[in-house]
Amino acid sequence: MLSDRSTATVRATLPAVGAAMGDIADLFYEKLFAAHPELLRDLFNRGNQASGDQRRALAGSIAAFATQLVERPGTRPDAILDRIAHKHASLGVAPEQYEVVHTHLFAAIAEVLGDAVTPEVAAAWGEVYWLMANSLIAAEERLYAQQGVLAGAAWREWEVTARIEETKDVTTFRLHPADGSDAPAFRPGQYVSVQVELPDGARQIRQYSLSSAPGSPLRSITVKRVRGAGTPDGEVSRHLHEHTRAGHLLSLSAPYGDLVLDDLDAPLLLASAGIGCTPMLSMLEHLAGEGHDRPVTVVHGDRSPADHALRTDHVRLTEKLPDAEAHFWYETPDAGHPANRTGLVDLNSITVWPGTHAYLCGPLPFMRAVRTQLLEAGVRPADIHYEAFGPDLWPTAP
Template sequence: MLSEKSRPLITATLPLVGSRLGTITPNFYSRMLTAHPELLDGLFSRANQNNGEQQKALAGSIAGFASALVANPDIIPEQLLSRIAHKHTALGITEDQYDIVYKYLFEAIAEELADVITAEIADAWTEVYWLMANALIKIEKGLYALQANDKMWMPWTVIEKNPAGTDAMTFVLAPADDTPVTVARPGQFVSVKVALPDGLLQVRQYSLSADVESTTRRVFTTKKDDGGEVSPVLHNNVQVGDVLELSNPYGDVTLDGEGPVVFATAGIGCTPSASALRSLAATGTDREVMVLHAEKNLAAWALRDQMTNDVDAIDGAELQLWLEEPTEGFHKGFMSLAGLDIPANASMYVCGPLPFMKAIRNQAIDAGIPSTKIHYEVFGPDLWLAGAAS
């Protein structure tokens, strides 16, 4: 809990610190990665450093955590921390690395706030940092302990590589050794480590798109980003028979166990919902299921056959499709919940580009779905959180 001594200092300085996090966090990453360049090799995303997304996400999480403590000093914001902890464990973040982050983050804070910072203010923000860090460490230890093994990276052999819609590819992998395999949950993701042409190792998270309960297969589907660093290597260079390093499965946006369910996705954001839909079809669910999806055109839908087959296999399941390029029999343009009969008490799972998710979440709330029952998954740093906290 936030101490009575620190609370008024955090309350008074939060607007200032929040306004300067945009310069503090780049300063921090520059300091840390200069001193520890090994952290960029197989841990931090070079692309997200270059485009600023990682800095924005860190700023948002710090501001969001501090704001939550000011509003409720006796309550740790568990939902915010859970999202971060799952991302951290999928990267293999360790307890000692929080000391490294503290050193360079507070050097950056001291430099950027040199005109106003005092020892008392520094102590208050140190308390906030370690409240957040220690809470994350505790959650992350619990997540690591849930795995079927104590390894961070395991070798998996690519046994299939199948085109999936326009510029997408589905990879099917089998274990390459006898490491015990953790059974995933529908909606979870794995980290994939890839060697780039310049030798740098980079990691990306990909949602499992099918067969999540299997201990003999991992299936994920990726969309090629021609301007990216990792997906072109996966699509162009990785071949059947190659071995990739994968993490255990993580992710807190997973399918709950009862009541109506609505999936609202756009583009490659269909992957986590596809795994949940496949699980529902495989278990012969009697839940009311509504699948809403948006694409540029019909050919672009990466998991079209899988998802339509699974909808057909579920009694009473409903599928609605929106296409930017008009096709007879489908909605034209962007997804809209207007006029849809959303099931009462439905849980909604949303995934796609950030503007899409924001729009659908607002429409869902207007349609009467409680915000607590609307779940979203973000690919990469959670910039929604950053935007909400700024």
């Protein structure tokens, strides 16, 4: 927790720092990449940098952390920290990199805020930073230890054993460790990072949910091709779609991610949109394999049945559960599709069981709308879990 002196200083300066955090984040990344261009080339997502999403996520996470420190002393925003720690571990972030971040972040703060950054203000915000950084370092060390890997040595070669075209824009890659050893254990809903070398020599990294269950002999990732011609957007998914075939090798991290089933005795609701179905498929396959007999409600929204990746598996796995039902909404449905399942997902037309634990994955507007409907149906906020593909902008989204 913050010292009393720093708490007073942070509380007094939080409005000014929070208002300037976007400019601070912009300047921070500019300074960081000027000093360490290899970080943009081989660690940070160039698409998220180009769009500004990573800058907004950084600003939001620091502001949220500082706000909780001063408003609820003695507590930490563990949900934010856990999500960041899992993402960092999947990238192989090492403890010494936090010192590099500190150097350039505080140079940016001093430049943006100028004379307002007195020694007292710098010390107080330094305390905030290191409370956050040391919490993340400790959490990441635990995650690395659980997976039996060292920080900065996260990558392992996997062989592509099959490539399956799910839709015109979605492909599943089946994988196994290239050295023939056992695949690491994971929990349904988790993801792996995939690192590929692009034509310009950059080794870019993206995260993809494991779409198979932990008990499957092979691992699968299902990748949607992101179309953003002329920008870094989708450069890894395009590379995988255009160049990766059976027999090729991919560099994968160990599995990470905090969107995992936490109470199998409660009624479950698995809600997804688009390619957000992938962690839900892993959860469904796991539940079916375990003979799960509690209520499960499956919800999915997509452009059309033809765009609904893994639709057959979505139906098949739901039907294997004795007390489960699936509801699919399509913006452009096939003939005969129910009229009340046309358009955007609307939970008002289905039963949300008391005590439901909900798991969400999809575009941010979809997850915000579904969360609002769940809260209106009486689901506790603590029982609504989500996975954001890319930087987590939920805390700062309008």
